Amino acid sequence: MNAHTVAAAHDDHVHHGPAKGWMRWITTTNHKDIGTLYLVFSGVMFVIGGLFALGIRAELFEPGMQIVDPYFFNELTTMHGLVMIFGVIMPAFVGLANWMLPIMVGAPDMALPRLNNFSFWIMPFAFILLLSTFFMPGGAPAMGWTNYAPQSLQTGMAFPFLVFSIHLMGISSVAGAINVIATILNMRAPTMKLMKMPMFVWSWLITAFLLIAVMPVLAGAVTMLLMDKYFGTSFFFAGGGGDPVLYQHVFWFFGHPEVYIMILPAFGIISEIIPTFARKPLFGYASMVYALASIAFLSFIVWAHHMFTVGMPLSAEIFFMFSTMLIAVPTGIKIFNWLATMWRGSMTFETPMLFALAFIVLFTIGGFSGVMLAIVPADFQYQDTYFVVAHFHYVLVTGSAFAIIGAIYYWLPKWTGHMYNEFWGKTHFWISVISVNVLYFPMHFLGLAGMPRRTADYAVQFTSMNQIVTVGAFVFGLSQLIFLGVIIACVRGGKKATDEVWEGANGLEWTLPSPAPYHSFETAPEVD
Amino acid sequence: MSQTTLVEEKYHVPHAAPWSIIGIIGLFTLVFGGALWLDNFWMGKIVLAAGAAVVLVMMFGWFGTVIKESEHGLNNAQVDRSYRWGMSFFIFSEVMFFAAFFGTLFYAHQFSLPWLGGTGSGAKFPTHAMLWSGFSAGWPSNGPAQLGGHFQVMDAVGIAAINTVILLSSSVTVTIAHWGLKENKRLQVILGLLATVVLGFSFVALQAHEYMDAYLNLNLTLHTGIYGTTFFMLTGFHGLHVTIGAIMLTVILIRVLKGHFTADHHFGFEAVSWYWHFVDVVWLCLYVFVYWI
Amino acid sequence: MSISKLERTIAAVAGLGLALASGAASADSAFNLPQGVTPISHWVYGLHMHTFWICVGIAVVVFGIMLISIIFHRKSRGAVAANFHENIYIEMAWTIVPAIILIIMAVPAVNVLVKMEDYSKPDMSIKVTGYQWLWKYDYVNNGISYYSKLAEDSNRARMMGSRLSPFDVKHYIRDVDHPLVVPTGKKIRLMITSGDVIHSWWVPDFGAKTDAIPGYINQMWIKVEKPGTYRGQCAELCGRGHAFMPIVVVAKTPADFRKWVKAHGGHLPNKPQAGGATINRGRQPAPNATQPPPQTTPPGEKPQTNPPAHSGSAS
Numbered sequence A: 001m002n003a004h005t006v007a008a009a010h011d012d013h014v015h016h017g018p019a020k021g022w023m024r025w026i027t028t029t030n031h032k033d034i035g036t037l038y039l040v041f042s043g044v045m046f047v048i049g050g051l052f053a054l055g056i057r058a059e060l061f062e063p064g065m066q067i068v069d070p071y072f073f074n075e076l077t078t079m080h081g082l083v084m085i086f087g088v089i090m091p092a093f094v095g096l097a098n099w100m101l102p103i104m105v106g107a108p109d110m111a112l113p114r115l116n117n118f119s120f121w122i123m124p125f126a127f128i129l130l131l132s133t134f135f136m137p138g139g140a141p142a143m144g145w146t147n148y149a150p151q152s153l154q155t156g157m158a159f160p161f162l163v164f165s166i167h168l169m170g171i172s173s174v175a176g177a178i179n180v181i182a183t184i185l186n187m188r189a190p191t192m193k194l195m196k197m198p199m200f201v202w203s204w205l206i207t208a209f210l211l212i213a214v215m216p217v218l219a220g221a222v223t224m225l226l227m228d229k230y231f232g233t234s235f236f237f238a239g240g241g242g243d244p245v246l247y248q249h250v251f252w253f254f255g256h257p258e259v260y261i262m263i264l265p266a267f268g269i270i271s272e273i274i275p276t277f278a279r280k281p282l283f284g285y286a287s288m289v290y291a292l293a294s295i296a297f298l299s300f301i302v303w304a305h306h307m308f309t310v311g312m313p314l315s316a317e318i319f320f321m322f323s324t325m326l327i328a329v330p331t332g333i334k335i336f337n338w339l340a341t342m343w344r345g346s347m348t349f350e351t352p353m354l355f356a357l358a359f360i361v362l363f364t365i366g367g368f369s370g371v372m373l374a375i376v377p378a379d380f381q382y383q384d385t386y387f388v389v390a391h392f393h394y395v396l397v398t399g400s401a402f403a404i405i406g407a408i409y410y411w412l413p414k415w416t417g418h419m420y421n422e423f424w425g426k427t428h429f430w431i432s433v434i435s436v437n438v439l440y441f442p443m444h445f446l447g448l449a450g451m452p453r454r455t456a457d458y459a460v461q462f463t464s465m466n467q468i469v470t471v472g473a474f475v476f477g478l479s480q481l482i483f484l485g486v487i488i489a490c491v492r493g494g495k496k497a498t499d500e501v502w503e504g505a506n507g508l509e510w511t512l513p514s515p516a517p518y519h520s521f522e523t524a525p526e527v528d
Numbered sequence B: 001m002s003q004t005t006l007v008e009e010k011y012h013v014p015h016a017a018p019w020s021i022i023g024i025i026g027l028f029t030l031v032f033g034g035a036l037w038l039d040n041f042w043m044g045k046i047v048l049a050a051g052a053a054v055v056l057v058m059m060f061g062w063f064g065t066v067i068k069e070s071e072h073g074l075n076n077a078q079v080d081r082s083y084r085w086g087m088s089f090f091i092f093s094e095v096m097f098f099a100a101f102f103g104t105l106f107y108a109h110q111f112s113l114p115w116l117g118g119t120g121s122g123a124k125f126p127t128h129a130m131l132w133s134g135f136s137a138g139w140p141s142n143g144p145a146q147l148g149g150h151f152q153v154m155d156a157v158g159i160a161a162i163n164t165v166i167l168l169s170s171s172v173t174v175t176i177a178h179w180g181l182k183e184n185k186r187l188q189v190i191l192g193l194l195a196t197v198v199l200g201f202s203f204v205a206l207q208a209h210e211y212m213d214a215y216l217n218l219n220l221t222l223h224t225g226i227y228g229t230t231f232f233m234l235t236g237f238h239g240l241h242v243t244i245g246a247i248m249l250t251v252i253l254i255r256v257l258k259g260h261f262t263a264d265h266h267f268g269f270e271a272v273s274w275y276w277h278f279v280d281v282v283w284l285c286l287y288v289f290v291y292w293i
Numbered sequence C: 001m002s003i004s005k006l007e008r009t010i011a012a013v014a015g016l017g018l019a020l021a022s023g024a025a026s027a028d029s030a031f032n033l034p035q036g037v038t039p040i041s042h043w044v045y046g047l048h049m050h051t052f053w054i055c056v057g058i059a060v061v062v063f064g065i066m067l068i069s070i071i072f073h074r075k076s077r078g079a080v081a082a083n084f085h086e087n088i089y090i091e092m093a094w095t096i097v098p099a100i101i102l103i104i105m106a107v108p109a110v111n112v113l114v115k116m117e118d119y120s121k122p123d124m125s126i127k128v129t130g131y132q133w134l135w136k137y138d139y140v141n142n143g144i145s146y147y148s149k150l151a152e153d154s155n156r157a158r159m160m161g162s163r164l165s166p167f168d169v170k171h172y173i174r175d176v177d178h179p180l181v182v183p184t185g186k187k188i189r190l191m192i193t194s195g196d197v198i199h200s201w202w203v204p205d206f207g208a209k210t211d212a213i214p215g216y217i218n219q220m221w222i223k224v225e226k227p228g229t230y231r232g233q234c235a236e237l238c239g240r241g242h243a244f245m246p247i248v249v250v251a252k253t254p255a256d257f258r259k260w261v262k263a264h265g266g267h268l269p270n271k272p273q274a275g276g277a278t279i280n281r282g283r284q285p286a287p288n289a290t291q292p293p294p295q296t297t298p299p300g301e302k303p304q305t306n307p308p309a310h311s312g313s314a315s
């Protein structure tokens, strides 16, 4: 009606669609193209990181060294962590943001389209740099994704490659986050007030802020490592007045907000999916926003909970214990709000909803183990055992990754114009959700019973439990092939999707045709 | 949904971004060469230089395009706002980068040196007696192993004080230029900018002199324990930023001479002047925490 | 009653009977933290169970509510969606109640923590130094000092292609050549440090681990209640041999311990030593971090006698 034109003014010859040929993908500035690129990249990385994980699990099937050298085992662990975090979860969320943010705020595209292209294309190059280290003399980095000094300074030729690839990833993330912020703050349809934005948009606004705040700190941390190794500084060397623990402080000042960077967009996704399939508006919108903001704030003052055993002053241990536990409150608010959204709704259980429900249960379990880890004296026992590994796979795999999978099922019809196959989607869900618990639940027991993480070998009493875990790992990994199949089939064809796709769906993305046009909103839509 | 307040805006969506991939390939080559160099491969430096050259070409190309578009009026108020958000958050990311290094300085002061020197407390209390009993800590320090040998501290009232004055006045001159731009006083803009550029480069020159002094006369080097480490890393990264800022100011000066900006359309100018103020503020923190305390 | 009981049931239901079998093989539960043999380990075990059961309680409530709405508020049952989306009172409630629960968790934790961090008045002190990949123990009051590394049979079996089954080795990779020997019933202060990279000294039965940081000392105290042999291992990734630097502690009665000290050329100070001031410095750690030391196996082959190069009398 009284819509205001925010028409996309662009070169005349390409009005209706993408350029032809493969160069399209390299020079594209279209948010949907770039979103697709990110998602595909993340999928490829998931297979690579997953294969590393299967290598780990295969070696751990039995005590004794059977398949790989212990040093190579450490390389696998390190690269598995780095690839999964920087190559899978983060790019997947950025891909979803690229696809959905402009649509959800009623914009034609991202605010800085050329920068957007730049952010994406750095990633493959950064990972070429990182993965190439496997073929170098001395091998890939092998001291865990955290790269603790001084252990990491013993890395061979791979070391500067590791550092520079992290620098590149940092540039990519910061540029991407800047774009997200500019898009949300500057490209919204004029009638969309901040407190009207969809939760996914809110979650990304806050995530982008976190990214910009902490990626440079990571860059600083690895730069210090580089200086210590090659230029004789003594950041982390006691003889010169430095302290190896200083590295951990700087790293975790990045690292902890980083883990929330990997969960906040997931919260946003779940807050989109649940109301749709409960056919009921999201409960407690305002408190959801405040909860997100307080989690982000708290995430800056809890970093040392990863370092309880390094010997901090008593007052610091107590402070970090309290601040860490406090995060359970805003997180709980989110969980309860989702429950209240479902309460007295009219629910159906399509695949995205199934993943969302599994998210709530399994993320909560991961959150509980997180709270247990925050109890300092108990953490003295848990720290660096498989209990921690269980904790973070519950929040990362059944948390972040499940949310991503759910989001893909949720928006796939909008992207491709076809419905995916519901039967195979549900099959994928059930096999995944069962095998993922076979994979990770026994890790709690392993950790409590005394198996340290990052070990290539273990004492014989842990054998049977490790075998269960390995079986779970292979089943979970293979079941992702179903997912791949469902996606390919859906891209190729299938039942035509309606514009609204889901009966209870609400939000601007469902007002566009399916598949969504190349330029999202040429005129700003009305929001009420 | 108050339609009255809104102006009709056109948003410019550029279609292809060839410079971006060129830049990335350049960046990749650059760091690849750098890594090879650190690993002692002779071709490292060459690869690095090649990469740097490509990056430079990209910058000319990319910024050239943006400038051309801006001069053709393709950048309306909304694009301008996007650039502003972008630049502010970019500067914020730089602030956090420096924060990491200031954090290390703080940690060395407050935690690591007291533990090593026997005035710390808590679980690490015996560190001094058990491992470093001969060492008495204080700031500045090159640690219990006396890394780098005896050294002298960089003076806070010498070059550093002059540099403080220089940088502060350059912040003033760039503001004067900005006022000139807003009031269409061309001469004031040019002179203000010129003064800023000159001050900026003199800062860099004086700092180079200071480093020479440190290495040649004071035996203060990167190897001088935690003091040398924090001193050179903080001032070094800051100096790098001043250099970049001064180069950007030069570009802006050239654009002004070409008659680029107008009183109400000069984002390029403002971005660089924000950057310059940021560099200035970092210096003030540096001056207090690195030179004084 | 005990957590392992509950988990055993869960495990059985889930068809994880295999795990049970191995659980029965060792004295400790294969599912839970050991109760341990020091005051600290008992406190920590208590805290762990306390937190665990609170979490179980919350889980029952949260998942219960979820299950009810999944069962009853589904469209296929003809449920019609209500339209409420706010209620300030209930939102206040679910902010405040969790906060109170957290306090209930945190208070006992702080109590334990304060007791754990009381390093004063030890009966004896031992300096523990980690190296890639072995440990060194200096009895600062007794003048005994030696290295402790992976037992030879485990070491042979762990090699790739060794064709030796770990199952045939006693205490596979949890056995050392020369265990740490400590008296029971005494408050022993461990001063933990490292000679190269970060390690972590951990015996689960003692209830805590402490990182060994090059150039710094970290403290931890233990008071073993029962004579016996306790096993653990390095718990911080320290390179290729990280999985292969176990820790074995043999706790002896004070009388037996005295005998052991005498037999190994140590001496017995009469008075418990108070501060940490005049302690022998042992081997200087923290070689330059940028140039890690050659990974030598120190001359720890026939220790338990008193290698004069490495230690001396303190008091």
Ligand code: HEA
Residues within 6 Å of the ligand: A146, A259, A260, A262, A263, A305, A306, A307, A324, A325, A327, A328, A329, A331, A332, A333, A335, A363, A364, A365, A366, A367, A368, A369, A370, A371, A373, A374, A375, A379, A382, A383, A384, A388, A391, A392, A395, A396, A399, A400, C058, C062, C098, C099, C101, C102
């Ligand atoms: C997505 C990522 C993610 C998320 C969301 C979290 C969430 C949390 N994490 Fe986790 N964590 C990691 C990823 C994540 N973590 C990773 C990767 C590591 C290991 C890094 C490494 O070393 O390699 C780690 C390690 C880690 C440690 C260090 C362990 C160690 O090494 O010793 C600790 C310690 O405190 C911790 C705590 C927590 C807490 C308290 C939360 C909380 O945010 C959880 C809050 C949620 C809930 C509590 C559940 C829902 C709430 C309710 C239903 C309300 C009622 C509940 C109560 C009153 C209890 N985490």
Ligand code: HEA
Residues within 6 Å of the ligand: A046, A047, A048, A049, A050, A051, A053, A054, A056, A057, A077, A078, A080, A081, A082, A084, A085, A088, A089, A143, A144, A145, A146, A389, A393, A396, A397, A400, A401, A439, A453, A454, A455, A473, A474, A476, A477, A478, A480, A481, A484
């Ligand atoms: C989001 C991040 C993420 C994800 C998704 C995963 C996924 C998995 N992870 Fe983990 N993991 C981490 C993050 C993640 N991880 C981190 C941060 C660490 C710490 C690293 C460190 O200590 O430094 C870690 C550490 C870690 C360890 C501990 C290693 C050690 O301490 O030595 C283990 C051990 O079992 C493990 C296992 C697995 C398994 C089996 C999966 C599986 O879910 C993977 C399943 C996926 C696939 C298998 C690929 C997809 C498959 C196909 C498309 C089909 C083709 C497949 C077949 C042919 C089988 N991970």
Ligand code: CUA
Residues within 6 Å of the ligand: C130, C131, C133, C198, C199, C200, C234, C235, C236, C237, C238, C239, C241, C242, C243, C245
């Ligand atoms: Cu020593 Cu791990």
Ligand SMILES: [Cu+2]
Residues within 6 Å of the ligand: A255, A256, A259, A302, A303, A305, A306
């Ligand atoms: Cu954390």
